[in-house]
Amino acid sequence: MSDPSSDNTLSVRDLRVRYGEREILHGISFDVPRGETLVILGGSGSGKSTLLRTLVGLQPASSGEVLIRGQDIAKMSAEDLDETRKKIGLSFQGGALFGSMTVGENVSLPLREHTQLEESTIQIIMRLKLEQVGLAGFENYMPSQLSGGMKKRAAVARAMAMDPEILFFDEPSAGLDPIIAAGIDNLILKLKKAFRMTIIVVTHELASAFLIADSMLLINKGDIVAHGSMEEMRNSTHPRVRQFLDRVPEPEVSEEMDYLQMLTGEAPPRAL
Amino acid sequence: MAFFDSVGRNTIGGLAYVGGLARLSGRAAYFTLIGPFKGKALRWSRAFHQAMAVGIEALPILSTITFFVGLILALQGAYELRKFGALQYVAGGVAVSMSRELGPLMTAIVVIGRSGSAFAAEIGTMKVTEEIDALTTMALNPVQFLVTPKFLAMILMLPCLTTWADFMGVMGGAVFGVTGANFTLHGYVQATLDALLVRDIVTGLIKSVMFGAVITAVGCYEGFETGGGAEEVGRSTTSAVVMSIFLVIVVDLVFTSLFYVLGR
Numbered sequence: 001m002s003d004p005s006s007d008n009t010l011s012v013r014d015l016r017v018r019y020g021e022r023e024i025l026h027g028i029s030f031d032v033p034r035g036e037t038l039v040i041l042g043g044s045g046s047g048k049s050t051l052l053r054t055l056v057g058l059q060p061a062s063s064g065e066v067l068i069r070g071q072d073i074a075k076m077s078a079e080d081l082d083e084t085r086k087k088i089g090l091s092f093q094g095g096a097l098f099g100s101m102t103v104g105e106n107v108s109l110p111l112r113e114h115t116q117l118e119e120s121t122i123q124i125i126m127r128l129k130l131e132q133v134g135l136a137g138f139e140n141y142m143p144s145q146l147s148g149g150m151k152k153r154a155a156v157a158r159a160m161a162m163d164p165e166i167l168f169f170d171e172p173s174a175g176l177d178p179i180i181a182a183g184i185d186n187l188i189l190k191l192k193k194a195f196r197m198t199i200i201v202v203t204h205e206l207a208s209a210f211l212i213a214d215s216m217l218l219i220n221k222g223d224i225v226a227h228g229s230m231e232e233m234r235n236s237t238h239p240r241v242r243q244f245l246d247r248v249p250e251p252e253v254s255e256e257m258d259y260l261q262m263l264t265g266e267a268p269p270r271a272l
Numbered sequence: 273m274a275f276f277d278s279v280g281r282n283t284i285g286g287l288a289y290v291g292g293l294a295r296l297s298g299r300a301a302y303f304t305l306i307g308p309f310k311g312k313a314l315r316w317s318r319a320f321h322q323a324m325a326v327g328i329e330a331l332p333i334l335s336t337i338t339f340f341v342g343l344i345l346a347l348q349g350a351y352e353l354r355k356f357g358a359l360q361y362v363a364g365g366v367a368v369s370m371s372r373e374l375g376p377l378m379t380a381i382v383v384i385g386r387s388g389s390a391f392a393a394e395i396g397t398m399k400v401t402e403e404i405d406a407l408t409t410m411a412l413n414p415v416q417f418l419v420t421p422k423f424l425a426m427i428l429m430l431p432c433l434t435t436w437a438d439f440m441g442v443m444g445g446a447v448f449g450v451t452g453a454n455f456t457l458h459g460y461v462q463a464t465l466d467a468l469l470v471r472d473i474v475t476g477l478i479k480s481v482m483f484g485a486v487i488t489a490v491g492c493y494e495g496f497e498t499g500g501g502a503e504e505v506g507r508s509t510t511s512a513v514v515m516s517i518f519l520v521i522v523v524d525l526v527f528t529s530l531f532y533v534l535g536r
Contacts (some may be wrong), residue, residue, distance in 0.1 A: 058405050082411040088409070096402035110411075114411065244413050
């Protein structure tokens with residue numbers, strides 16, 4: 001093919017995102033080949049959530065490009081952006097299921113809104129999607145009647161309703177007990193094997209990252225620290241990667257005078 | 273300097289707020305009036321559900337309140353009119369004040385309390401739980417999906433509710449007319465019909481449509497402006513109510529002045 005980016009479902013070029021004066025992402029670039037699972041790792045406040053919001057077009061980029069199937073989402077018309085959005089699915093951290101609708105209605109909503117399918121077909125697809133995430137028979141439950149893990153599964157079913165080419169997960173195992181979290185990891189692995197979807201997962205859970213990833217991206221304070229395969233990450237000697245993988249806390253403020261001054265507020269706080 | 277600074281800031285803040293309302297209303301109007309011709313179907317079934325919630329379910333409380341307001345108007349009017357021996361004008365006084373002013377206004381106040389606050393709470397909660405973001409990523413426009421049905425429902429239901437409020441107000445006045453002013457029920461209704469002009473009712477209904485638009489715009493705007501966290505939903509619900517009452521009064525003043533000038 002002539003266009004080198006066409007092998008990549010998603011490409012990010014020198015992406016910068018600013019909230020007012022504060023720059024959150026300082027020029028990030030990476031590619032995700034078709035069918036690959038990328039795990040974006042980072043601590044709290046690293047900018048990984050902002051990165052995810054920018055990738056799906058919820059947060060506009062200040063500069064740089066987000067290319068989905070070779071097209072820059074910032075340059076698309078509203079109609080083209082909507083067409084692209086129908087090809088991506090996002091599973092939100094808290095599920096973000098519509099509380100006024102049943103689980104089944106949540107899953108079938110994109111089909112009802114975006115396709116001309118018959119109601120009976122929509123029902124079949126909806127049941128199929130719920131079955132794939134292990135929620136067969138729950139279509140008439142309200143989201144409030146589901147546990148946290150079930151909500152996440154239902155959210156995955158809804159994200160998959162339109163058979164997306166790219167599936168995004170925001171913190172899939174956050175707030176779940178280890179057994180349920182492992183279940184979500186297995187679900188992602190299953191989807192990866194069965195549908196060969198491009199999957200992008202934002203998480204800080206190391207165990208699940210090493211289980212599901214083809215490649216990993218570690219970001220810290222808005223910069224990419226490392227990008228590579230699991231082996232490369234494991235063998236990395238980069239201090240930040242080691243700190244993250246070995247779970248070493250940030251060094252504490254050591255000087256007692258600084259601490260006193262911080263408490264009394266007499267001296268300007270030091271830049272962190 | 274601090275004074276001018278704060279005046280400037282408040283002015284800019286107020287203008288930004290009104291600008292935000294106008295932008296939201298404009299987009300809702302686009303999806304209501306132009307969208308259907310561009311293949312974006314109106315959500316009649318959602319609008320119908322909203323209309324039930326805004327309109328039908330408000331009837332008991334609205335009926336009670338406007339019945340009492342009609343009775344109060346009659347009592348207050350009679351207090352002054354009896355000095356002139358003009359008690360027979362109570363019917364006309366109640367009818368004109370209800371249809372021109374208090375019918376639309378009391379309806380708006382009741383709807384603000386029931387529905388304006390509910391719009392802010394619903395959209396605010398959806399914002400906090402990322403449901404608004406979920407709509408966007410599913411290529412469903414939140415304004416089209418959530419605001420347009422509310423606009424349709426409010427703009428259709430407020431005039432209906434106002435008409436009913438006018439009627440209940442007249443009925444409240446009739447209680448005094450029959451018990452305290454020597455009217456028969458038939459005579460009271462006849463006096464009401466003689467005093468009322470079509471213009472009185474129409475100006476009231478025009479105002480009620482404007483109130484419906486204002487209440488929807490403020491309720492939804494406050495919902496979309498909700499920051500993170502549950503307490504923020506409470507804050508936007510409160511400010512939706514306060515802001516709606518304020519803006520309804522402002523719109524009322526503008527239109528009443530306009531009708532006064534036009535009606536001379």
